[in-house]
Amino acid sequence: MSTTNKILSNLMWVEKYRPIKLEQVINQKEIVNGLKNLIKNPYEIPHLLFAGPAGVGKTTTALCIARELLGEDWQRNTLELNASDERGIKMVRERVKEFASVMKLATDTNDNVSFRIIILDEADEMTSEAQTALRRIIEDSSKTTRFIIICNYLSQIIEPIQSRCVVFRFMRLAKEDVIGYLKMICEKEGVKYEEKALSQIYAATSGDLRHSINILQASAGMGSVSIANVIASIGLSGKTKVGEIIRSAIAGKFNDARIKLLELTNVYGMSETDFLKYANQELYDMKLEHLDELAALMAEFDYRLAVGAHPEIQLSALLAQLGKLGSKGK
Ligand SMILES: Nc1ncnc2c1ncn2[C@@H]1O[C@H](COP(=O)(O)OP(=O)(O)O)[C@@H](O)[C@H]1O
Numbered sequence: 001m002s003t004t005n006k007i008l009s010n011l012m013w014v015e016k017y018r019p020i021k022l023e024q025v026i027n028q029k030e031i032v033n034g035l036k037n038l039i040k041n042p043y044e045i046p047h048l049l050f051a052g053p054a055g056v057g058k059t060t061t062a063l064c065i066a067r068e069l070l071g072e073d074w075q076r077n078t079l080e081l082n083a084s085d086e087r088g089i090k091m092v093r094e095r096v097k098e099f100a101s102v103m104k105l106a107t108d109t110n111d112n113v114s115f116r117i118i119i120l121d122e123a124d125e126m127t128s129e130a131q132t133a134l135r136r137i138i139e140d141s142s143k144t145t146r147f148i149i150i151c152n153y154l155s156q157i158i159e160p161i162q163s164r165c166v167v168f169r170f171m172r173l174a175k176e177d178v179i180g181y182l183k184m185i186c187e188k189e190g191v192k193y194e195e196k197a198l199s200q201i202y203a204a205t206s207g208d209l210r211h212s213i214n215i216l217q218a219s220a221g222m223g224s225v226s227i228a229n230v231i232a233s234i235g236l237s238g239k240t241k242v243g244e245i246i247r248s249a250i251a252g253k254f255n256d257a258r259i260k261l262l263e264l265t266n267v268y269g270m271s272e273t274d275f276l277k278y279a280n281q282e283l284y285d286m287k288l289e290h291l292d293e294l295a296a297l298m299a300e301f302d303y304r305l306a307v308g309a310h311p312e313i314q315l316s317a318l319l320a321q322l323g324k325l326g327s328k329g330k
Pocket residue numbers: 013014015017018019024025026027028053054055056057058059060061209210213
């Protein structure tokens with residue numbers, strides 16, 4: 001880890017309080033127990049497939065396994081890739097080749113198991129063609145490489161991959177576990193909190209611990225974890241959500257963007273005009289091409305909302321238009 005990364009990971013509570021060992025992972029008891037059993041026979045460990053919602057410990061668990069299986073050298077022998085990255089499958093192929101050639105040279109003096117681990121996040125963003133290519137790679141490389149494939153929706157993973165992995169379904173975290181974790185952090189950080197404010201955080205994040213910790217940290221940064229500060233922090237995290245939505249839309253992920261938009265307006269209660277305002281700022285910060293068309297687009301939707309057109313329909317249409325603009329820019 002670089003020095004900057006180290007500083008950042010100490011500043012960000014989500015990183016600072018990311019479990020290092022499997023037994024520190026909360027709530028996912030059956031999964032942890034199942035995995036502990038599998039790890040007992042490192043040479044027989046199968047490929048793993050983790051499915052479930054955001055912020056419940058999928059990536060953390062994958063990293064814990066890599067650490068426990070590969071020992072001190074784990075980072076050198078673990079590759080974390082994001083499959084939604086366009087270079088995803090190409091990188092996987094190249095790295096697997098590289099791993100395989102190193103393996104041939106390696107002597108057997110190493111105490112730890114002599115395979116490497118590829119953690120492939122957001123695999124459900126891959127097209128089925130890419131997944132078919134991945135399946136080939138998994139088969140060809142199984143002597144040298146174990147895969148931990150992570151996705152939100154199992155149904156988006158092709159059956160031949162599912163059948164080559166042991167599947168673990170991660171659940172949303174229970175309220176008392178999330179609140180317990182937040183309390184632990186407050187105590188370690190010496191931060192004052194109101195019990196009700198912690199419940200409020202849970203209600204706004206429905207079991208997404210990453211999001212919960214981010215809101216906790218933002219509130220603590222305002223002085224204490226009080227209801228007022230939590231509400232203000234949820235608003236702030238809403239602003240960063242607008243950025244995520246805009247980026248998804250421009251990347252052509254319309255459905256994803258639309259679901260997040262609905263969540264933002266319905267669950268977080270962000271008004272449509274605020275959405276448009278933040279979206280506008282965000283778009284200019286992104287320094288896209290076709291700024292003239294973008295300006296015209298934003299003005300048009302601003303007008304439509306002002307004259308009372310149905311906001312949800314209009315904003316969905318805006319996301320679709322952004323997708324078109326995004327594909328032009330490529
Ligand atoms: N089950 C869990 N136990 C302990 N911490 C968790 C758990 N789930 C999430 N976290 C916290 O949230 C952060 C994000 O978790 P992560 O494993 O990246 O979620 P996912 O990959 O499921 O989206 C972690 O760094 C950790 O601080």
